Amino acid sequence: MNLSIPDLSLVVLLGARMAGALPADRHDEIDRRLRAGGITVVDATGATRQARAELVVLAKRRSATPVAVAVGATEWSLREQGFRRVHVLADQAAVDAVRFEVERLPNDLRELTGPFDAIGDVHGCRVELEELLRDLGYGIVHDDRLRAVDAVHPDGRTVLFVGDLVDRGPDTPGVLRLAMGMVAAGRALVVRGNHEDKLVKALRGNDVRMTHGLAESMAQLGRESAGFRGRVLEFCSGLVPHYVLDGGALVVAHAGLPEKYHGRESSRTRSLAIWGENTGEVDEAGNPVRYPWAEEYSGAATVLYGHTPVAEARWVNGTMCLDTGCVFGGRLSALRYPEREVVWVPARRRWFERAGKLV
16 A cells, blocks of 8 residues: 655654653754755654644644654544644554655745746736747747737747736736746646635635726636636636755745745744734734744745836845736836846836835
8 A cells, every 4th residue: 555645744643542642852853854955753652642642733833734643543633733734554464555755835946957048927927928028038929819818938938927927907807828838838837826815716616805906807818718717717727836856955935934934844934934924013004914934044045036116126135026016007027046136127117106116
């Protein structure tokens, strides 16, 4: 029997006996191994329910997946204890026959080395996106209705969209049609932004506040076919919160990501990558103040992100924010990687009003 185990997980082996707690020194060793990454296996056959709960807490603290492999237990009871992946085996013979297969995390694309062109928040600005792609050397491919559906670079470069393709701008469907075509052809990657996150909920019919440009996107998509809206929902639903590329030297996340979360997969990692973290304060214009994680960053990987609009793309401790406020009348910016060259085009106009100036 083959059991799939996610890379970067805590695998807890459980049996019928429940004798006591795990000693503190074992917790320290488990925590050290989880920090290092990969798969950590713990024989907790004799552990109490409380001891199992403590192991789940350890795993989640390090953004690792808690996995239970058990004999003499029920799946629902283990999931109730917080295990995200559960394998229940019938008897010892089944245990002896088990072979573990490592399941690669969806954010792990370390084998892709580029070269890349990372593009900041597009927010429905299709005309500016096409202009920027041309300036980067891409040829735009059109369908029989002259709609942009792909972009090809003669040197085989790949575009990295940092999220927030949608909302606020004049042509969210056009941006999605082009980005989706590029992804399908293997010429682009897209990480999930907070605006894609809300769009998915709206397309599913959930109760979502139609603010910050979502109403405009829904109206524009309402003029498209049901089939296209279905493809948009499938596409945006499948977007990964962050990617690790170039052997671990490059990380792309919509709102940025501190080093200890690179390559990890958890609710905390997802939240930080998509939404970032606010200080709880607002600026003079009433905009939320983002926690300045980049000012504290000292990791080895280059981190490219968007989310918080700035007047121009600039380096901060090996990180760069590429959201230069195109939809607010600023620029649409890209970073050539590994060349570290910034390329930008001006917005055709201010498409959406924003209180306050770009910093």
